[in-house]
Amino acid sequence: MKELFDIVSRNCSKQITSTYSTSFSMATKMLAPSIRQDIHNVYGFVRLADEIVDSFHDYNKEQLFDRLERDLETALAEGISINPILNSFQQTVHDYDIDRGLIDTFLKSMRMDLTKSDYHTEAEFKEYIYGSADVVGLMCLKVFVKGDSEKFEALKDSAMHLGSAFQKVNFLRDLKEDFEGLNRSYFPHTNLAELDEESKDLIIKDIEEDFRKGYFGILQLPTEAKFGVFIAYRYYKRLLRKLQQTPAIEIKNARIRVPNYEKFGLLTRSYVKYQLNLVK
Numbered sequence: 001m002k003e004l005f006d007i008v009s010r011n012c013s014k015q016i017t018s019t020y021s022t023s024f025s026m027a028t029k030m031l032a033p034s035i036r037q038d039i040h041n042v043y044g045f046v047r048l049a050d051e052i053v054d055s056f057h058d059y060n061k062e063q064l065f066d067r068l069e070r071d072l073e074t075a076l077a078e079g080i081s082i083n084p085i086l087n088s089f090q091q092t093v094h095d096y097d098i099d100r101g102l103i104d105t106f107l108k109s110m111r112m113d114l115t116k117s118d119y120h121t122e123a124e125f126k127e128y129i130y131g132s133a134d135v136v137g138l139m140c141l142k143v144f145v146k147g148d149s150e151k152f153e154a155l156k157d158s159a160m161h162l163g164s165a166f167q168k169v170n171f172l173r174d175l176k177e178d179f180e181g182l183n184r185s186y187f188p189h190t191n192l193a194e195l196d197e198e199s200k201d202l203i204i205k206d207i208e209e210d211f212r213k214g215y216f217g218i219l220q221l222p223t224e225a226k227f228g229v230f231i232a233y234r235y236y237k238r239l240l241r242k243l244q245q246t247p248a249i250e251i252k253n254a255r256i257r258v259p260n261y262e263k264f265g266l267l268t269r270s271y272v273k274y275q276l277n278l279v280k
Contacts (some may be wrong), residue, residue, distance in 0.1 A: 002080075006091070009084035010037050013044030016085065020047050027232040032224030038143045039090040039228075044091035045072075046136055053113040055277045061114055069107060076100070102135040118185040125149035126186045129164050136162070137163030144225035151222075158217020162233065169236050172203060172243050175251055200248045207240055 017040045018025040028039050052064045075081035075090040082260075092098070109131025119125040137159040145151035171186045175195070187203055211233070218229050243251060 005084075006087065009088040009091075010041065012084040013037075013088045016040075016044040016047050016189035023235050024232065027228050027235065029228075030231050035143050035146070035224050035227050036228075037088075038096065039140055041088040041092040041138070042139050042143065044085045049107065049110045053110050065111060065114065072103075072107075092143065096142045098139050098142050102138050105131045105135045106139075113184070119188050122188055128186070129167055130160070133163040133167030134160040135163075136165075144221055144229070146222075155217045158214050158220075161210045161219065162214030162229075165207050165214055166232070166236050167239050168203070168207045168210065169243070172200075172207075172251065173239060173255060176253060176255060178221055180186065195248045195252050197248050200243075200251065204240065204244050211237060211240075229233040 014037065021043075024043060028036055028043070031039060032234060036192075049068060052061055052068060056064060070089075071081060071083055072086055075083070075086040076093060079094065080092060081087040081090060093100075093103070106242065109128050112128060112131075119128060141152055141155055141159040145155065161198070215233065218226060218233055221229055
């Protein structure tokens with residue numbers, strides 16, 4: 001039965017979310033059940049592409065990525081895939097009329113990671129951020145507003161800024177792994193081998209501005225999505241604060257984390273603020 005395979009596909013996407021990201025999984029659980037699975041489906045696809053370019057070092061990454069793109073094309077055209085992650089993702093794409101251009105732009109940025117190791121100009125950096133993060137936020141926004149084009153356009157800019165903020169925090173947190181393990185340097189005009197406090201502060205100020213602009217969009221989200229996105233916002237703001245308090249030399253040499261007990265404390269405090277209508 002196709003229905004049974006669809007259930008398995010959705011469970012696979014949910015499993016990817018919970019296995020690869022405890023923080024994103026926690027935030028997703030705060031979304032309304034009516035949209036929760038579709039965010040799992042988007043995340044599962046995004047993680048699949050990301051793993052190819054970041055993790056499968058003993059295999060031909062370009063061939064694997066080519067295959068992913070072909071399989072996705074078939075899944076979107078036929079409305080089914082024997083790859084359970086693509087099967088669940090294509091269903092969400094069709095249900096919410098997610099623009100194919102967003103998907104293609106995401107794949108373009110992921111493919112850049114196969115060959116490009118640094119970004120020398122702001123234009124290059126912004127192009128990469130748009131494709132790797134902003135469009136993912138826009139895909140999720142399509143789900144949050146349940147495909148409503150008018151609401152989507154009204155919240156589009158804020159969603160992009162929030163996606164940029166999340167991605168830049170990830171870049172700063174993963175500095176050591178990206179630079180030493182993958183030979184990548186994302187931030188332009190910054191010598192990551194000699195990252196100093198001044199350079200770190202400039203990066204953090206840029207991220208804080210993205211957070212500021214993204215927060216206004218959170219306030220206007222439908223009830224089904226608002227608390228879950230607010231939790232993600234609070235988590236990444238907390239992670240940014242830890243990075244701000246960490247000397248640049250330590251960021252270069254260790255991956256900064258928010259421990260699980262802090263995450264759950266953050267969830268509790270955020271819930272209280274939300275219930276008391278302090279999210280304004």
